[in-house]
Amino acid sequence: MLNETIRTIMKRYSCRAFTEKMPSDEDLQTITRAALAAPSGVNRQPWRIIVVKNKDIIKEMDDEGMKILAAMPDKSTYERIMSRSGSLFYGAPCIMIISITKAVPAGAEMFDCAIVAENIALAATSMGIDNLICGLAVLPFAGEKGAEFGRRLGFHEGYDMGLGVLLGYAKETGGKPHDLDPAKISFVE
Ligand SMILES: Cc1cc2nc3c(=O)[nH]c(=O)nc-3n(C[C@H](O)[C@H](O)[C@H](O)COP(=O)(O)O)c2cc1C
Numbered sequence: 001m002l003n004e005t006i007r008t009i010m011k012r013y014s015c016r017a018f019t020e021k022m023p024s025d026e027d028l029q030t031i032t033r034a035a036l037a038a039p040s041g042v043n044r045q046p047w048r049i050i051v052v053k054n055k056d057i058i059k060e061m062d063d064e065g066m067k068i069l070a071a072m073p074d075k076s077t078y079e080r081i082m083s084r085s086g087s088l089f090y091g092a093p094c095i096m097i098i099s100i101t102k103a104v105p106a107g108a109e110m111f112d113c114a115i116v117a118e119n120i121a122l123a124a125t126s127m128g129i130d131n132l133i134c135g136l137a138v139l140p141f142a143g144e145k146g147a148e149f150g151r152r153l154g155f156h157e158g159y160d161m162g163l164g165v166l167l168g169y170a171k172e173t174g175g176k177p178h179d180l181d182p183a184k185i186s187f188v189e
Helices: 005-011 025-036 054-070 076-084 109-126 134-143 146-152
Strands: 047-052 092-100 131-136 159-168
Touching: 005 109, 025 047, 025 092, 025 109, 047 109, 054 076, 054 134, 054 146, 092 109, 109 131, 109 159, 131 134, 134 146, 134 159, 146 159
Parallel strands: none
Antiparallel strands: 047 092, 092 159, 131 159
């Protein structure tokens, strides 16, 4: 039976065209609480969540990320983004940046980071806020302006960029998630 939680999970999809409308501070607060509720290995909680609502910083990070993408030898991702919107962040008015600190064993923090991202995405979906988990949000932090962005966003000592989650409202309703592939499931009894 589909309960409310399963319905939310099934409804979530990646939004790639946002209006300028900002989610309310109250809703953003609720989403950050859901983020903090994520499980993590040995409860290390290796994250800090930064809610970026500043239009100028978002645009600067977008431009820098696209510049880095355009300069990469493999142009396929750049061309894919250009064919969609020409924007890394699809016009989203808000990005929740998940910054992370290294775990032992190294790399384990990315599991924790991804679970936080999904908590954010599902909480947002349940509240009618469209969203997209954005791995390419690392790009602006990978170039010469990376440290500067980290400073402006208030990254804590020892924390690096993990994932971004774009939040806002879709330009067009009716966005659909990917098709499910039942062939990927097997049971051993
Ligand atoms: C870790 C992760 C990183 C992602 N990074 C990006 C990204 O940078 N840009 C983008 O457009 N979509 C990104 N996506 C969204 C995926 O492309 C999307 O989840 C997938 O195509 C399935 O579609 P759906 O989310 O609409 O069901 C990312 C998803 C995940 C889980």
